[in-house]
Amino acid sequence: MSRLFWLNDKQWSKIEPLLPHYGSPPRADDRRILSGIVHVLRCGCRWCDCPAEYGPYTTVYNRFNRWSRKGIWQSIYAALTGDERTSRQLLVDSTHIKAHRSAAGAKRGEQCQAIGRSRGGRTTKIHALSDGKGRPLVLALTPGQAADIRMLPVMLDAAPPANELLADKAYDSDSVREDLLGRGMRPVIPNKDDRKFLHPFDRKRYRGRNAIERMFCRLKDFRRIATRYDKLARNYLASLCLAALVSCWLR
Numbered sequence: 001m002s003r004l005f006w007l008n009d010k011q012w013s014k015i016e017p018l019l020p021h022y023g024s025p026p027r028a029d030d031r032r033i034l035s036g037i038v039h040v041l042r043c044g045c046r047w048c049d050c051p052a053e054y055g056p057y058t059t060v061y062n063r064f065n066r067w068s069r070k071g072i073w074q075s076i077y078a079a080l081t082g083d084e085r086t087s088r089q090l091l092v093d094s095t096h097i098k099a100h101r102s103a104a105g106a107k108r109g110e111q112c113q114a115i116g117r118s119r120g121g122r123t124t125k126i127h128a129l130s131d132g133k134g135r136p137l138v139l140a141l142t143p144g145q146a147a148d149i150r151m152l153p154v155m156l157d158a159a160p161p162a163n164e165l166l167a168d169k170a171y172d173s174d175s176v177r178e179d180l181l182g183r184g185m186r187p188v189i190p191n192k193d194d195r196k197f198l199h200p201f202d203r204k205r206y207r208g209r210n211a212i213e214r215m216f217c218r219l220k221d222f223r224r225i226a227t228r229y230d231k232l233a234r235n236y237l238a239s240l241c242l243a244a245l246v247s248c249w250l251r
Helices: 009-018 030-043 057-069 072-082 148-158 174-182 203-220 233-249
Strands: 089-099 116-118 121-131 136-143 164-166 186-188
Touching (some): 009 072, 030 057, 030 233, 057 072, 089 148, 121 148, 121 203, 121 233, 136 148, 148 174, 174 186, 203 233
Parallel strands (some): 089 164, 164 186
Antiparallel strands (some): 089 121, 116 121, 121 136
16 A cells, blocks of 8 residues: 555645536546556556556546546646746756557557657657746657757747746757747757857856756656557646646645
8 A cells, every 4th residue: 555656635635626527427536546547657557457446447547548538637737737837937858758569559640649760769759848946837749750949939839928948959049049039038048069150158047957857857757658658649648747747746
């Protein structure tokens, strides 16, 4: 029992009001089922290996899958983070996730499910935009070979206004800098080695970018995040939202 994950009273008090209240007969104990879902994400086991203390594994998986299909997990994530979506400083980065062979075989092909091929083999890339405390505000998935820079405008459109953006060299381009200045944001981005015209760069402020690196480490403590087993991108994104809530927002 000591190795099982259970939502504590503080976490549950924030999540419970946001759960959908419909259906007949009444659902099984929501707190127990949700704790079982997080346990599976954290330990990386198969759904059929979910401990019996959480109830039938079919109930645990079906609840996760059904609410993922309806977008409920993303809605809960947006609601819990909505009141705190303010930051003077934004951080952006991405990380590659190895796709297990069990993630293959989804309809419409792997590209439609954010699985691509890169040097690391079959991978998914997680793009994240966080606040200055390393709490993710925007999460997105692409195939592993997608360029980081292409997702930045999309994530900025979904993020709250800020004074500056911290990013690594992968985001160093004139178009990105112009876009940020047009949004009233100061780019804190190191210059690429082959740049002819060097932009001003604040090394001291750039040190704060390690917060998003630590965020990715916390997310990858969940074994079903560190390795992708889900065929469907929506299910993997739902897992990512739950892991982010537990590890970054509801600690």
